[in-house]
Amino acid sequence: TVGRATERLFAAAAGRLGPQLPLRSVLLQRSLRRRRGEFDLVVSTANEFAVQGPSVQYVHYPQFRSHVDDEGSLPERLWSRLAVPGGVPSEARLLANSSYTAAAVDRRYGREPGVLHPPVDPIEGGTAWPDREDGVVILGRLAPDKRTLAALSVVDRVRERGHDLSVHVVGTAAPAYREYAQRVESAVADRPYATLHRDVSRDRLEELLTSIKYGLSGKPGEHFGMAVAEFVAAGMVAFAPDSGGQRDVLDGDPDRLYDSPEDAAATIAAAVDRGDQPRLRRDRFARDRFHDRLRTVVRETVPAAARRRHTT
Structure with a gap:
């Protein structure tokens, strides 16, 4: 106080x-x-x-x-x-x-x-895994350090490997990053399989996270990795750079961590090929x-x- x-x-x-x-x-x-x-x-x-x-x-x-x-x-x-x-x-x-x-x-x-x-409390409910959308959520500020555009390109590479995944970009943009946000908006508009969700409510965010299968973080060296933790809390299969606090969030799982955009695409494609489902508990970081x-x-x-x- x-x-x-x-x-x-x-x-x-x-x-x-x-x-x-x-x-x-x-x-x-x-x-x-x-x-x-x-x-x-x-x-x-x-x-x-x-x-x-x-x-x-x-x-x-x-x-x-x-x-x-x-x-x-x-x-x-x-x-x-x-x-x-x-x-x-x-x-x-x-x-x-x-x-x-x-x-x-x-x-x-x-x-x-x-x-x-x-x-990070678990996000309860949502769609059963077999009925979830075969898609990827990219969550976070629309800013260069979050590497939103790079994450979009990773999904492009996964699709080139034969996986018909949609992609949902969810985030907000500060005035300082208006130009970058416009680039993201243009990139999404150029992809018929992509959707941009800006400034969504918490209810809408939880609806997206609990109805789509995969979550992707593009930023290395996150101090913790709140977006990745939200993916886990929503029962998604999450992927993140093999650095920073994301290693803790994903329990060091080599099937979920990647070293480069090429490795990210290969890692996601392999998980889709195997039919991977979530391995981590939703309440992994519960507030209690x-x-x-x-x-x-x-x-x-x-x-x-x-x-x-x-x-x-």
Whole structure:
């Protein structure tokens, strides 16, 4: 609850200026320091902080010290010096959203977090597997980093192998990526077997995911891979690059992970040839699992004196 005014300010400005995450973190951290004595424990779900005293910090991906990975600009180095000048305090209990993120935290801070995958509830119901559409869903922002066009070309290659698959592109586009979104729209229009679904409701998204057989992610190095997790939650057969958090989501299955567009087409075609059905449980990342583990970590981290104070 610390820094609500700061959070509201940055939320209002995000549409024009972007999220400004480093500045937001520095300001929130300073606000928290002024009130640190009021709390027994700090719990952050906004990546790493240099907060003294017991804390639980959930890292989606480390936002500072990227220069350790040879990726940091001069501004990034300055933000890192302001935000985490001495690294993450030893009292902090670190959690990461994937093994991939945990390894990045370890490289930058010399601390390997525990892995706690984010909550993705199962999407119940839908069409029985034999009656589902023989199609592929490409889900996510219409943006270059998501490689939507590359994923479309993968489906083209699968079709060239003799599989009559449809493709559904589902996503939104920020104003900054208007040109790329237009390219996606044109590419879909050129393919009679393709459909573009923009800005769909949650109900419509779930209807699509539970009525189509396959899901495809085109982006390597996702910190977790929420779209892939949604495919799993909807009972689809999902495919993703063999990198990033998607490896966790797909349990490292070589029949679902690919190294290149050519390998992606071959991997999908082989699964179709075999008549593969989903192997992973829909409730693999259900929220109860997440909540139970987080509560356990908090109980383990709250100082013993504070626990005695609150139980007497």
